[in-house]
Amino acid sequence: MGNKQTIFTDEQLDAYQDCTFFTRKEILRLHGRYHELAPHLVPMDYTNDPDCKLPLALIVNMPELKENPFCSRIVESFSEDGFGNLSFNEFVDMFSVLSEMAPRELKAIYAFKIYDFNVDNYLCKEDLEKTLNRLTKEELTPEEVQLVCEKAIEEADLDGDSKLSYADFENMITRAPDFLSTFHIRI
Amino acid sequence: MSSEPQRRGSREAYDYDEGNGYPSEQHALRLRWVSSRASNQSYPQHDLSSTPAEENEEGDSGPPRDLRAIPLPMALKRAVRQVQQMQVPVVSSRQSWRRKRTKSLHELKEKARESLYFFTLWRKSLQKIGGNFGGGVQSYFLFLRFLVVLNFVSFLLIAGFVLIPSIVFRSAGTSLINSTGPDECKVYDPNSQGLVEFYKYFLDLLSGTGFMEYSYLFYGYYSNTMVENRNVSYNIPLAYLFTAIFYFVFCLICIIARMGTTARVAVATGGSAVGNYSVIVFTGWDYGCQGDRATKLKQKNVHYRLQVDLEEESRKKRAAALTLCQKIALYSLRVFMCFVAFGLIIAAFYGIFVATNFSQTKSGEEGILGLFFEYLPSIVITTGNFVVPLLCDQIALLERYTPSTTVIVALLRAVFLRLVSLGVLLFTLWDQITCKGDIDSHDCKLCQYNYKVHPCWETRVGQEMYKLTMFDLLVNIALLVLVEFPRRMVVDNWSSKLAQWVGRQEFVVSTNVLGLVYGQTVVWTGALFCPLLPLINTIKFVLLFYFRKVTLFYNCRPALKTFRSTTSTFFFLVVLTFGWCLATAVMIYSLAEIRPSMGCGPFRFFPSMWSIVPTSFYRLSTITQDFLFFIGSQAFSIPLFALSCVVMCYFIALASVYGKSVALLRAQLKLEGRDKQFLVKQIEKLSRQHQILKHTAGAYE
Numbered sequence: 001m002g003n004k005q006t007i008f009t010d011e012q013l014d015a016y017q018d019c020t021f022f023t024r025k026e027i028l029r030l031h032g033r034y035h036e037l038a039p040h041l042v043p044m045d046y047t048n049d050p051d052c053k054l055p056l057a058l059i060v061n062m063p064e065l066k067e068n069p070f071c072s073r074i075v076e077s078f079s080e081d082g083f084g085n086l087s088f089n090e091f092v093d094m095f096s097v098l099s100e101m102a103p104r105e106l107k108a109i110y111a112f113k114i115y116d117f118n119v120d121n122y123l124c125k126e127d128l129e130k131t132l133n134r135l136t137k138e139e140l141t142p143e144e145v146q147l148v149c150e151k152a153i154e155e156a157d158l159d160g161d162s163k164l165s166y167a168d169f170e171n172m173i174t175r176a177p178d179f180l181s182t183f184h185i186r187i
Numbered sequence: 188m189s190s191e192p193q194r195r196g197s198r199e200a201y202d203y204d205e206g207n208g209y210p211s212e213q214h215a216l217r218l219r220w221v222s223s224r225a226s227n228q229s230y231p232q233h234d235l236s237s238t239p240a241e242e243n244e245e246g247d248s249g250p251p252r253d254l255r256a257i258p259l260p261m262a263l264k265r266a267v268r269q270v271q272q273m274q275v276p277v278v279s280s281r282q283s284w285r286r287k288r289t290k291s292l293h294e295l296k297e298k299a300r301e302s303l304y305f306f307t308l309w310r311k312s313l314q315k316i317g318g319n320f321g322g323g324v325q326s327y328f329l330f331l332r333f334l335v336v337l338n339f340v341s342f343l344l345i346a347g348f349v350l351i352p353s354i355v356f357r358s359a360g361t362s363l364i365n366s367t368g369p370d371e372c373k374v375y376d377p378n379s380q381g382l383v384e385f386y387k388y389f390l391d392l393l394s395g396t397g398f399m400e401y402s403y404l405f406y407g408y409y410s411n412t413m414v415e416n417r418n419v420s421y422n423i424p425l426a427y428l429f430t431a432i433f434y435f436v437f438c439l440i441c442i443i444a445r446m447g448t449t450a451r452v453a454v455a456t457g458g459s460a461v462g463n464y465s466v467i468v469f470t471g472w473d474y475g476c477q478g479d480r481a482t483k484l485k486q487k488n489v490h491y492r493l494q495v496d497l498e499e500e501s502r503k504k505r506a507a508a509l510t511l512c513q514k515i516a517l518y519s520l521r522v523f524m525c526f527v528a529f530g531l532i533i534a535a536f537y538g539i540f541v542a543t544n545f546s547q548t549k550s551g552e553e554g555i556l557g558l559f560f561e562y563l564p565s566i567v568i569t570t571g572n573f574v575v576p577l578l579c580d581q582i583a584l585l586e587r588y589t590p591s592t593t594v595i596v597a598l599l600r601a602v603f604l605r606l607v608s609l610g611v612l613l614f615t616l617w618d619q620i621t622c623k624g625d626i627d628s629h630d631c632k633l634c635q636y637n638y639k640v641h642p643c644w645e646t647r648v649g650q651e652m653y654k655l656t657m658f659d660l661l662v663n664i665a666l667l668v669l670v671e672f673p674r675r676m677v678v679d680n681w682s683s684k685l686a687q688w689v690g691r692q693e694f695v696v697s698t699n700v701l702g703l704v705y706g707q708t709v710v711w712t713g714a715l716f717c718p719l720l721p722l723i724n725t726i727k728f729v730l731l732f733y734f735r736k737v738t739l740f741y742n743c744r745p746a747l748k749t750f751r752s753t754t755s756t757f758f759f760l761v762v763l764t765f766g767w768c769l770a771t772a773v774m775i776y777s778l779a780e781i782r783p784s785m786g787c788g789p790f791r792f793f794p795s796m797w798s799i800v801p802t803s804f805y806r807l808s809t810i811t812q813d814f815l816f817f818i819g820s821q822a823f824s825i826p827l828f829a830l831s832c833v834v835m836c837y838f839i840a841l842a843s844v845y846g847k848s849v850a851l852l853r854a855q856l857k858l859e860g861r862d863k864q865f866l867v868k869q870i871e872k873l874s875r876q877h878q879i880l881k882h883t884a885g886a887y888e
Contacts, residue, residue: 023301105256106257128468136493139487148497176470179470182472186475
């Protein structure tokens with residue numbers, strides 16, 4: 001609101017506002033959070049779009065992500081190189097998709113990417129097993145894990161190839177009433 | 188239907204992003220689908236210069252929203268945005284004006300939302316609660332916040348239209364109707380005590396008698412005057428009546444509006460009884476969960492839910508495998524247990540009836556004993572509300588329903604118990620006031636209500652509701668101090684088997700919500716007779732919020748059995764509507780049937796509370812009277828009724844059409860998958876045949 005910040009140009013802030021679900025204040029706050037992850041690496045002046053990427057290990061130290069069992073997968077899905085190195089653009093993008101105003105379709109696309117551990121565009125049984133183990137911290141017996149994975153695929157698989165494509169996943173997500181509220185990180 | 192192109196657009200976006208995987212077969216099928224439907228959608232591969240359907244409808248607000256929802260990396264999005272901005276679309280001046288207007292409206296909405304966000308009550312606390320204990324517990328606190336705001340706004344309404352004019356016009360004004368009726372009925376002397384001991388003030392505060400009785404708190408203090416100066420004319424009794432009616436209507440509108448927003452989500456996801464495992468696996472984890480302890484608990488929670496589902500499966504298999512004999516035994520056991528539960532509930536009702544009558548006979552007592560007798564109905568109700576659900580829970584265990592059904596059955600029984608026990612209390616009061624409905628009996632003949640026992644019966648009813656509210660608050664405080672904190676200290680510091688078995692307390696959402704619904708129903712019932720009750724309830728609920736928050740964070744562990752937040756909010760509001768219906772029934776009955784007290788209140792000397800409306804009606808000008816008569820006449824109301832029937836039929840038809848198209852789309856999705864499988868098999872067969880042909884051709888050469 002008319003404050004004299006020198007981190008971004010006005011044009012950059014407008015671009016961020018149009019491309020994400022955040023307001024100007026929130027974008028500046030996000031920059032503050034990004035900066036405090038690595039104060040010596042991240043420049044305070046972004047007016048000339050510096051090329052600065054933070055590694056995965058630093059990003060998953062954030063309190064919002066630290067305890068999440070899928071933290072590394074989340075960061076990898078939003079990074080361009082697939083290894084979890086996030087620039088500020090990708091950082092903002094990540095939290096924009098995970099904010100409460102992102103629509104269901106957008107969240108479903110990224111949720112599919114997160115749960116696709118072997119990045120083959122399908123959620124196969126191994127992907128589900130890994131998801132389940134991370135969810136329950138391996139407290140289920142192997143037989144129970146097998147049973148739950150089989151049942152989950154059986155319920156959601158529409159085209160009968162015993163793995164979930166994006167269409168199956170999205171169809172299943174539309175029937176989950178809590179998806180929007182659970183796939184949401186407050187920052 | 189506009190969701191369909193968007194979905195397809197998003198699927199294409201995914202194609203564009205990864206560029207491998209499933210596109211080719213999908214592409215072939217998509218072409219087939221496009222040609223088979225006479226659709227006007229073109230599916231550009233991210234050709235954002237050609238406008239998607241949305242932008243044509245919404246003007247310039249289209250592109251910003253579209254950009255944000257595209258799953259491209261940020262750098263690409265910014266590039267696209269630059270391209271968009273560089274293109275200057277050729278539009279007429281009218282269109283550009285419309286675009287500017289929608290853009291400024293959009294910005295205004297965003298600013299308003301930002302400022303409202305700042306003013307939202309308890310935002311940070313609710314976030315913390317949701318992060319640590321999950322959506323189910325958070326929904327309880329959201330419901331509590333909704334009730335606080337509702338009560339506060341109602342209080343402002345009542346203060347503005349009834350309380351402040353009463354205070355201002357206290358001494359001015361003329362009586363609306365001349366006093367008629369026998370003199371014994373008009374005797375009402377609440378301040379007859381003279382010198383009073385100090386502790387009696389405290390007792391009076393708790394029970395609404397003594398110095399509190401003849402005050403703005405209760406109905407009896409308001410005057411039946413009408414002020415008519417040169418500039419201003421204000422009819423206090425009419426204002427009182429209309430404010431009460433409008434308060435009820437306003438509360439109903441708020442509840443329905445809130446139900447609408449939650450119902451939309453519940454309907455869109457279509458019940459979702461199917462697909463439990465996949466839903467739990469993919470949406471079970473709450474990404475907003477923070478903190479080490481909360482994470483561990485969340486993991487245990489997911490584990491528990493999966494186990495519950497697996498157990499339900501095995502239970503269903505066992506139930507299907509029951510022989511006929513065993514089935515009959517099970518069902519007869521269930522019916523018997525149902526009767527037992529009802530028997531317990533009816534015993535509780537009888538207890539309330541007896542207690543209220545006993546309390547009335549002992550109403551002259553002094554001191555602590557007198558206070559105890561005053562509070563006897565509240566004590567019996569609270570004990571019943573505590574003990575009977577516990578017993579019903581044990582009964583439900585014996586009935587061996589599936590876990591989800593058990594929760595619902597227990598909840599319904601508890602709701603029934605609470606609301607009907609309140610109804611029994613009111614019935615007992617009615618009994619006393621109208622001499623069991625017999626107007627011509629000895630006590631009620633003179634004034635048509637029992638003037639000896641209740642010289643001002645409205646105040647008496649108001650006092651009962653006030654006592655219920657205060658007692659509820661006191662019980663909550665007492666439980667917090669005497670039960671919850673000590674329990675935690677015992678469990679934490681004394682490591683014995685008994686302490687571990689008892690364990691830390693669980694925050695059971697359903698019981699707490701029922702307590703809120705009960706409290707709100709009491710306030711609605713008493714609002715006509717105790718106008719300041721919404722304010723007292725606001726303060727009570729605010730205190731309750733902080734008490735519950737403290738107990739949640741210090742004494743509770745999260746419940747393993749979760750409450751789904753979206754469907755449960757809808758359920759809370761439905762139960763609240765039941766309470767509203769009970770209160771409305773009471774209000775309508777008191778307005779129409781019982782004669783107001785002649786010694787007190789704004790409706791004294793009227794034959795019924797409602798009769799002020801016709802009296803004031805005839806004071807209006809002739810034109811207004813004629814207009815209102817016309818609205819009430821058949822010539823207007825029958826066409827109005829017919830029109831509303833038509834509108835309702837239209838909406839029902841629309842809803843069924845949407846439901847059918849959703850089902851149709853789902854079936855089409857399944858068929859598309861099978862088509863794909865079939866085509867893949869055909870391709871394999873053909874390629875195999877091709878290979879065989881090549882081999883045989885090669886062999887011949």
